[in-house]
Each structure stands twice: as structure tokens, then as C-alpha cells.
Amino acid sequence: MPVILVVDDEPLQRDILKTILDSEGYETHTAASGKEALAIAGNIQPDVVLTDLRMEGMDGIELLEAIPRKPVEPSIIIITAHGTISSAVEAVRKGAFDYLTKPLDKDSLLLNVRRAVERSFLLKENIQLQKELFKKFNIEGIIGKSPKMQKATDVMKKVAPSTVTVLIRGESGTGKELVAKAIHYNSLRRTRPFTAINCAAIPDNLFESELFGYEAGAFTGALSRKEGLFRITDTGTLFLDEIGDLSLPMQSKLLRTLQDKEIRRVGGKEAIKVDVRIIAATNKDLEKELSTGNFREDLYYRLRVVNIELPPLRERVEDVPELAIYFMNKYNREFGKRITGIEPAALKALSEYHWPGNIRQFETVIERAILMNDKNVITVGDIRNELWSGELKTSFNFDIPDEGLDFENLEKELMKKALAKANGIATKAARLLGMSYKTFLYRLEKFHLNGYSTKKNE
Ligand SMILES: Nc1ncnc2c1ncn2[C@@H]1O[C@H](COP(=O)(O)OP(=O)(O)OP(=O)(O)O)[C@@H](O)[C@H]1O
Numbered sequence: 001m002p003v004i005l006v007v008d009d010e011p012l013q014r015d016i017l018k019t020i021l022d023s024e025g026y027e028t029h030t031a032a033s034g035k036e037a038l039a040i041a042g043n044i045q046p047d048v049v050l051t052d053l054r055m056e057g058m059d060g061i062e063l064l065e066a067i068p069r070k071p072v073e074p075s076i077i078i079i080t081a082h083g084t085i086s087s088a089v090e091a092v093r094k095g096a097f098d099y100l101t102k103p104l105d106k107d108s109l110l111l112n113v114r115r116a117v118e119r120s121f122l123l124k125e126n127i128q129l130q131k132e133l134f135k136k137f138n139i140e141g142i143i144g145k146s147p148k149m150q151k152a153t154d155v156m157k158k159v160a161p162s163t164v165t166v167l168i169r170g171e172s173g174t175g176k177e178l179v180a181k182a183i184h185y186n187s188l189r190r191t192r193p194f195t196a197i198n199c200a201a202i203p204d205n206l207f208e209s210e211l212f213g214y215e216a217g218a219f220t221g222a223l224s225r226k227e228g229l230f231r232i233t234d235t236g237t238l239f240l241d242e243i244g245d246l247s248l249p250m251q252s253k254l255l256r257t258l259q260d261k262e263i264r265r266v267g268g269k270e271a272i273k274v275d276v277r278i279i280a281a282t283n284k285d286l287e288k289e290l291s292t293g294n295f296r297e298d299l300y301y302r303l304r305v306v307n308i309e310l311p312p313l314r315e316r317v318e319d320v321p322e323l324a325i326y327f328m329n330k331y332n333r334e335f336g337k338r339i340t341g342i343e344p345a346a347l348k349a350l351s352e353y354h355w356p357g358n359i360r361q362f363e364t365v366i367e368r369a370i371l372m373n374d375k376n377v378i379t380v381g382d383i384r385n386e387l388w389s390g391e392l393k394t395s396f397n398f399d400i401p402d403e404g405l406d407f408e409n410l411e412k413e414l415m416k417k418a419l420a421k422a423n424g425i426a427t428k429a430a431r432l433l434g435m436s437y438k439t440f441l442y443r444l445e446k447f448h449l450n451g452y453s454t455k456k457n458e
């Protein structure tokens with residue numbers, strides 16, 4: 001129930017307001033002076049404070065300035081007598097939500113209070129969401145006690161509070177984006193925007209307008225001005241993902257922006273100052289890209305003021321047990337399961353695997369092992385099943401499990417997967433498996449898989 005605090009030194013006015021607000025379902029408290037209001041505000045934590053402007057002792061504006069804004073900020077409505085509008089305007093300038101003039105009209109009173117409550121609730125919700133973000137992207141929450149990971153988190157803690165540019169490097173799925181967010185949400189910019197753009201996924205012309213925005217008429221279809229990411233992210237952090245894939249012309253545009261700290265919209269002349277912290281990431285060998293001339297050296301040095309190397313999972317197997325428990329708890333919660341542990345042999349299998357997709361792949365394996373599990377521990381069999389079916393999708397670099405495998409079954413699964421990938425087109429599936437169409441058909445018959453093939457040809 002929204003909590004309202006009515007402050008007025010006239011008992012009659014207080015009572016009228018309380019009666020009206022109570023009957024609307026608000027929890028209404030009253031105070032006869034600013035001092036009394038301050039004394040109870042901490043306990044009742046009002047969503048809205050409705051205060052008279054002119055009072056003996058502390059007036060409405062003084063109360064407005066003194067009222068605690070933490071843990072939540074109340075919306076303050078000032079009530080003024082006719083003829084003191086200028087003080088009301090001053091009050092709004094000092095942060096009051098709105099003002100009402102006497103004599104009070106019941107409808108506009110209730111409308112104002114409702115809006116003020118909405119604002120306070122939104123503020124509360126924002127604070128809650130922010131808290132969740134800060135918790136989710138806490139540097140301490142990044143799993144890994146191995147020396148290589150510790151080194152990375154030490155650097156993160158050191159650089160987070162500053163605005164220094166950071167280059168994060170690591171194979172796919174090693175946590176580059178997670179680290180970028182952790183740096184932002186542990187920086188002084190944490191309440192400011194964090195935005196991300198994938199440099200590999202966007203063609204140059206679009207990329208430019210995405211980053212810098214455009215003016216109306218800059219190109220066909222540019223009907224009105226649009227702000228780009230640099231503007232949207234002003235005073236926040238911009239994450240440039242897959243920076244190694246940025247084209248040379250875009251590299252030089254980006255470099256200029258970083259040097260001048262200003263942008264121009266596409267089709268615009270005006271230079272606009274921007275204050276954006278850059279965090280970039282890549283899984284490419286940038287030094288190699290430098291030597292082949294695919295990456296500008298000056299941009300490279302500008303980006304790698306601080307360099308964070310995220311080790312592949314196979315180089316930090318010490319972290320496997322902690323990661324396994326972490327994801328086990330996560331997916332227990334998510335799927336409402338009660339799996340209590342992971343067999344030592346399963347942990348061993350997880351540690352010995354080479355993890356080409358790193359933590360992302362690791363997470364998926366645990367997720368599926370939990371989902372499929374109807375016992376209360378994860379066994380080595382669960383893990384092998386998951387690793388094995390994952391492997392089929394990615395590469396053939398897999399070991400034959402100790403308990404052996406069923407070759408015919410494997411062949412059958414491969415054919416089904418090929419057919420699924422080829423949308424049921426048999427000739428295409430045969431090609432995917434490097435088989436002649438005739439051999440493929442023969443096997444379809446043999447394994448009774450005809451139903452999986454919807455047509456022979458495109
Ligand atoms: N140390 C870690 N602790 C917990 N979760 C992690 C850790 N590292 C990565 N993850 C999780 O693994 C997944 C992949 O991480 P992320 O997307 O940051 O990787 P990436 O390096 O950006 O990958 P890609 O190169 O494929 O874009 C995410 O769900 C992330 O939360």
C-alpha cells in the first residue's frame with residue numbers, strides 16, 4: 001500500500017487530507033511540523049510527502065531539502081496558498097515533484113498523488129533492477145580461482161573504477177562480454193548506460209550510422225535524425241565486440257573518434273562531444289592482423305591500454321569443480337531440480353575434455369545434464385552423453401568412451417542430423433556426409449529412416 005506523509009501545521013487541513021487519502025486506500029501519516037516529519041520519515045519511508053509551504057519553524061522547502069533520499073526517494077508535493085506561486089516554482093526547481101494551490105481541489109489532489117506514487121514506485125523498481133545488475137555482474141561473482149583467472153580479475157578490479165580503455169582477449173565463450181559488463185557495473189559509470197555492438201555482424205555503412213547516428217536526409221530512408229550509440233552511451237560504456245573484424249575504413253573512423261572525443265552524425269557537419277568509455281573484445285590474434293595489415297597499429301595501441309587475457313577453460317581445469325557446482329545450482333533453480341552433486345568420475349571427464357566452446361559450452365553441457373537427469377547426482381554417463389552429442393555437432397575430435405559405443409547407432413544419429421540440417425532433402429544430406437546418394441538411400445532403408453527424408457531433391 002502506498003505510504004503518504006501529510007505535513008501541515010493546521011490541524012483541520014491535516015485531518016481533511018488524511019480523511020480523503022485514507023478513503024482512497026493510502027496509508028496516511030501526519031506530522032504537525034517539518035521537524036516532526038523528519039523524525040518519522042525514516043521509520044515510515046513515505047512514497048509521497050504532501051507538505052504545506054508556509055509553516056512555523058521549518059518551511060516546506062527546508063523540509064524538501066532535509067528529507068532523506070535514501071534508501072528510497074519520496075516524491076514531494078508542495079501545497080501553497082494563492083499568491084505564492086513563485087515559491088512553488090522554486091520548490092520544483094529544488095526537486096519537488098509538483099505543487100498544488102489552495103484551496104485544494106479533490107480531483108487534482110488525487111491525480112497528483114497518484115502520479116507521485118507512480119514515480120516513487122518506478123524509482124524503487126529502478127533501484128531494485130540496478131541492485132540486481134550490480135550483483136549479477138559483480139567481479140567477485142566471476143568464477144575462477146586458478147592463477148590465470150585470478151590475474152584477470154585482479155586487473156579488472158584495478159581498472160574498473162577508472163575510465164581507461166580495455167581490450168579483452170580470449171577464445172569464444174571464455175567470458176569476454178561478462179568481463180566487459182563486470183568492469184562497467186563496478187565502475188563509477190555503473191548507473192549510466194552500457195551498450196554493445198558486434199563489429200563482425202554489421203556492414204560498414206550501417207555500422208557507421210549505428211555508431212554515430214545520422215541526420216534527416218543523409219541517405220534515402222533517413223527520414224528523421226537518429227542518434228548513434230556514441231551519443232546514446234554518453235557518460236557510459238560502449239562494448240565493441242569482435243573488434244578484430246572491423247574493416248580498415250571503419251577502424252580509422254573509430255580511431256578519430258577516440259582521439260578527438262567527438263563524433264559527427266552521418267550527413268551532419270556539427271561536431272558533438274562525447275564521453276564514452278570503450279571496452280573492446282576479440283578472439284582474433286591481433287598481432288597477426290597487424291603484421292598482415294588488416295588491423296591499424298595506432299588503433300591497436302589506443303585500445304590495448306589495458307589488456308585482459310581470458311584463458312581457455314582447458315588451461316584452467318582447476319576451476320572445473322567450482323564452475324560445475326555453480327552451474328548445477330543455477331540450473332537446479334531454473335528447472336526446479338534437486339540434484340545434490342556431481343560424481344568424481346564425472347568431474348574427471350569434465351576436466352579432461354578440451355572445451356573448444358569454453359564456458360559457454362561447459363554451461364550447456366551442465367544445463368542439459370541437469371535437465372535430462374532423473375537421479376540425484378550427475379554421473380559420468382550423463383556427462384559423456386552430453387559431450388558426445390555436442391561433439392557430433394562441432395568436430396570429430398572425440399575420444400571413444402571407456403564403456404565403448406554403438407557404431408550403428410552413431411551412424412543412424414549422424415544420418416538423422418544430416419537430414420535435419422538438409423531440411424529432409426536426401427541428396428543434400430548425402431552430400432553433407434560425403435556419401436553417394438545411392439549409399440545414403442541404402443542406409444535409409446536399412447535403418448528404417450525413410451520417414452526422416454521428405455524429398456529426394458530440392
Ligand atoms: N568465469 C565465469 N563464471 C561464470 N560464468 C561465466 C564465466 N565466464 C563465462 N561465463 C558464462 O559463459 C557464457 C559465455 O560468456 P560470454 O558471452 O561472456 O563469452 P564471450 O567470450 O563473449 O564469447 P564469444 O566470443 O562467443 O562471444 C555466458 O553465459 C557467461 O555468463
Ligand SMILES: [Mg+2]
Pocket residue numbers: 176177241
Ligand atoms: Mg561475446
